[in-house]
Amino acid sequence: MPRRRSAKILAPLLGVLMLGTGLSACSSADAPETVRFHLSKPEAIPYFRELIKEYNAANDDVEIVLDSSSNLQAGFLRGNPPDLGLLNYNMEMARFMERGALSDLSDMPEAGRILPEVQDLVTQYASYPGRTSVLPYSVMAASVIYNKQIFKEQGIEVPTTSAELTAACEKLKAAGITPFYGTFKDPWTAAQGWFDYTVGGEVDVADFYKAMNELGTEVGPDSPASFQKDFKEPVSRMKQLIDNYTNADAASKGYGDGNLAFAKGESAMYLQGPWAFGEIAKTAPSLELGTFPLPMTENPEDLEVRVNIDLAAWIPEASRHKDAARKFLSYLFRQDVMDKYNAAQLGYGTTTDAAPATDPRITGMRDYFEAGDFYQGPSKAIPLTIPTENYIQGIALGGDATQALSTLDADWARLALRR
Amino acid sequence: MTATTLTPRPKRKVEKIYYAFLVPSLVLFTLSITLPAIIGIFFSFTNSIGFGDWDFVGLINYVALFSDPAVLASYLFTFGFAAVTVVLVNVLAFLLAVGLTAKIRLKTSLRAVFVIPMVISGIIIAYVFNFLFSNSLPELGQAAGVGWLSESILANPELAWIGVVLVTTWQAIPGTLLIYIAGLLAIPGDVYEAADLDGAGKFAQLVRITLPLVAGYIVINVLLGFKNFLNAYDVIVGLTNGGPGTATRSIPMTIVTGFTGGDYAYQMANAAMFFIIVVAISLLQLRITRGRNAL
Incomplete structure (x- = not known):
């Protein structure tokens, strides 16, 4: 019987396999x-x-x-x-x-x-x-990285309110300087800098996600907390800053391009974390750089950094x-x-x-x-299985923000259902 | 099974050496493919994240799957992409094959040139094209004053899929081309001689003789190609990584990113669904090719 025989052959083979794995598990004692x-x-x-x-x-x-x-x-x-x-x-x-x-x-x-x-x-x-x-x-800790020399040349002080930030951007634009360098080809850069700084500057991130986790499957257009409601303001500010104050080719530039361009002084500000400093220093070792939290309100007391x-x-x-x-x-x-x-x-x-x-x-x-004035990146509080960074990239590239945020709500509720 | 054991007939002696060939691959296949697949399907009915504590959740993963627009979008993208690519690859590869089997100069070296993409890994091709699409093409577009070309097509949610199709086509043509060349070489020359005597032009010969005689090869190429393109992964990762937004996320990408993102059980449910669909397509393929061979 072929079947019987195959079992006879299989058994010792399996035995050898198990022995092999067993042996590798225990190493010599001394x-x-x-x-x-x-x-x-x-x-x-x-x-x-x-x-x-x-x-x-x-x-x-x-x-x-x-x-x-x-x-x-x-x-x-x-x-x-x-x-x-x-x-x-x-x-x-x-x-x-x-x-x-x-x-x-x-x-x-x-x-x-x-x-x-x-x-x-x-x-x-x-x-x-x-x-x-x-x-x-x-x-x-991450916040806006700025080129101190450009700020000094243009006579710009570090902005502490949203209006001051707009004024600084307008001044730079009038002088022919790109205010922010965008690198939206890499979705994570849109999430880490643009989304997190704008949302975190306005929303209490920890409280928001606490409420969202409690709501779970009930998150939706009418729930007490939702992405489409709580994030609407900061995300529209994000879109406004991107549309008006970033380089024209931001959509086809990636993180590496951004570090190089910023090191060469092609923009005054750059929304990245401290990990970018090492990369920038490869091109411009002596470039004077500083950091400040992105102001989202008219009250300097609200300033917080992303950690x-x-x-x-x-x-x-x-x-x-x-x-x-x-x-x-x-x-x-x-x-x-x-x-x-x-x-x-x-x-x-x-x-x-x-x-x-x-x-x-x-x-x-x-x-x-x-002083403990910090928040964890709101884009990071969403499980990776939801393609948050891709949604944010979509918004940065001109997609419909309202729709993207309600998709996030729907994804959140669906995930809560099966967890 | 029972029928064969009941009817007494001379025992066919099977050389033992055949089992020696069969058993290792059978063991390996079972351990590395069948067993994990069964375990995966089992976990699709739980809320496991791959390890640690878990509970049975019944069909909830499947319910969530069917109402998930992201999953639906990835199926639509993958099937649309596979359909477009398969047509493009086969039309181009067939025309190239006709050219490369005709009496032309440098035939052998040209064949070698067209087969080169086959030996380069997909991810490398994708990175090279990524650079071309993001930097070289936009510069050309700006220099020539072509508006739609002056921005990377990979950054445009409406056009990014074209980039993926083009690169996949470029990569898939050689394999298809080789099969077509084999098919064309298998057509006996006297058929064409007879057609020449009857006064058929080159175009009539192509449509009336060549096409019907390689029909079997076309079917094989189309079905194999379609199945391969459904598994699109490396080229997309290197080109767009599923973006911009979620415009070019294929089903395998959704499964892998979900799995590494701690959504094990859910993506196992997705993989099980995908498996059923691919099996259905494969069965269909077997059926149609069997019919073709009978022709």
């Missing part, structure tokens, strides 16, 4: 314990590679292995996540935590050093009862090397190690004992950060 360390930020890899080299040399019993390329979702899916993660904290990371995939770190002394308002940013996205699973490591947790640490429940990972986490969170990192990457410290930011390019945001 080799140093391997801790897989996942890092998401490409710009930070050289920095951490050095750090790991030092740590490995000083510790014989452990070997930290840097992993910056494997697919995180697939790793968790297979039950084989990294032992320690230091990643951008976003909705997807929050989802890992919400489903209990990340272990509790509340007993670590490092957890007690985190600034409470920064730890709040974590729980704005999700939480798991009784656990502190994510420890913020570095916060990036995101650029790096946050966590240890998965499924890790088999939790203790070694915790030890390395403590090392990473040592005050001097953290301060050095944040100074190098233009980040803001997340702990009570962190050194204040001193780079002149980001000190324009320091007062707001220290």
Whole structure:
């Protein structure tokens, strides 16, 4: 019988396969314990590679292995996540935590050093009862980047109200200078700068999403909170700024083009985060740049900067090397190690004992950060499965804003239905 | 099955070596395709995000799927794109094949030139064309004073799909071309000689002789092509990344972005639907090609 025989052949083959996987799972005992360390930020890899080299040399019993390329979702899916993660904290990371995939770190002394308002940013996205699973490591504050020389030449002061901003733009336009450089070929740039700064400057982002999460499937044209109602004003201001004050070819330009053009002084302002400074410096190392929050109202008291947790640490429940990972986490969170990192990457410290930011390019945001006047990017609070950045790009390129925002509402309600 | 075991007939001895050929691929196929597919379909009835805690949610994912305009739009785009591309690819490849099998100079080198796109990876082609569409073409357009060309067509929600169609066509022509050349070479020369004696012109020969005799190849190319274009992914990622807005999001792109965005169960439901549709098309294809071969 062919069938019987095939089973006979299959069984040993399967056995060999299982043996193979079983063997790879346990490594020899006297080799140093391997801790897989996942890092998401490409710009930070050289920095951490050095750090790991030092740590490995000083510790014989452990070997930290840097992993910056494997697919995180697939790793968790297979039950084989990294032992320690230091990643951008976003909705997807929050989802890992919400489903209990990340272990509790509340007993670590490092957890007690985190600034409470920064730890709040974590729980704005999700939480798991009784656990502190994510420890913020570095916060990036982002706002309008401006060319100090152009501002000085045109006699323009940093605007603190919406009307002052319009006046500054008109003045620049009259002098033949493009006020803002737009790079709408890359959808994320439309979301990160244009959408987030305008919405965040006017709407209380955390409260809004709290209401939206509570409404869930009820979000719609008549619900107490909705994208089409609460975001209508800021988004129409965004459209107005884009239509009147950006370069004519913004639709076909991308992030790389923008950095180059801004470095060459082709516009006075640029809506990007501090990560762009390094790229701009490649072209214009001595260009004097500053930052200020985008004014959306007539009251300077309303000014706030956009922040995101650029790096946050966590240890998965499924890790088999939790203790070694915790030890390395403590090392990473040592005050001097953290301060050095944040100074190098233009980040803001997340702990009570962190050194204040001193780079002149980001000190324009320091007062707001220290006073807690910040919000997390509203485009980032929408799960990735909704193509928010693409919708925003559509608006920036001249699409119907009202329609795009009501599509967002519908997507939000549909997602709530199945979660 | 039972019929064959009941009727006694001489046992056909099967060489064991054939099982040795069959089993490894069977095991690999089952482990890497069949099993994950079944697991995926199972999870489409849950609210899983791929790991961690989950619950059964019944058909909710499917209900949400059918009322999701983004999913509907991706199906419309993908099928429209596949239909347009398949026509364009086949018309161009057929005409090229006719030219490249005619008595012309440099035939072999020309064939090599036209087949080159086949050996370049899709994502690289897409990035190169992305640069051409975003920078070179607009500059040409501005220099020539052509209004609609002076802005990247990839930045225009109404026109971006044309860019995707053009690049996919460019990439898909070689494979189709090779099949057509094989088909044209298989037509015996005496048929044309007879047509010449009867006084048929070149055009009449093309329509009355060449086309009917390669009809089987046309069917194969159209159906294979259509199925491949439904899976459009790498070229779109490199060219538009689904944009501007969501104008060029194909079904596979929606599935992958949703999956990596933590929407595992929902996109598994989407993938299951897509699977059923592709199977239906494949069955249709088998049916039609079988009919053709009988001709």
